[in-house]
Amino acid sequence: MRNSNILLVDSCKADFENVKKAFNEIDVKFTLHVAQNDTEAWLMLQGDNKISPIPKIVLIDINEESVNGINLLNKIRIHPDLKSILVFVITRTDNERNKAAALNLNIAGYMHKPDDSKKMTDFFSILNDYWNIIEFSSEKK
């Protein structure tokens, strides 16, 4: 796979440490980048801290208030260079309004965030298997 970046947008330090650990344990082929809120994420997608090549996968916890995930998702979907990104929502909090809004913005999946490190590894193992069977375009930006 030519494009090998994933951006995780999550304000909870313990969670993103667990995600990093899971990525290491299951040998995910993508490089993981972390942003703690929508502003930081946007700078990594389009601003001064732009990741190259643009990530083909973004993982967002849309229900953490400081993340402002729906706003970020909206911006991704209307930007010509970003609208094709596969966005997975991974969250621990139930919020039906955010869930409906995210599904209407055609996220690839809305999932519950696992509670502990072991479950996180199992969770990303399934997700990683899925990422490995899907094709991405070879288009590079």
Added chain:
Amino acid sequence: MTQRLVNILLVEDDEVDVMNVKRAFSKNNIKNPLYVAGNGVEALEMLDDKIIPLPKIIILDINMPKMNGIEFLKVLRENERLKNISVFVMTTSNEDSDKIKAYNLNVAGYILKPLSFEKFVVSVSTLNNFWQLCEM
């Protein structure tokens, strides 16, 4: 995650491929109700006329007569009632242009049909494991 079985619509013109999907579902013990449309026009009729219950998942072929997968996706995404359905492309088309168009229309995944049935069963199993993680 245990949840009720969501309806799945398969849009596929090739009868052998339809049979393979049904067999792969059976091999993986996937019990979701599966509806089949032979092309995009037929799928839209089934969805618009509410002939079938609203599916949460569509498995979509690209190369089909009358209306191909990309044309179908465009119409789907402009329809308020249908636009949030998760679409998984399953095709033999390895064309980059098809992948770009499909992802620009926000499919949840673009999967190449493996050549052997055994590999196809594994891909469907992986897909099903992913569906089990998702809230639809």
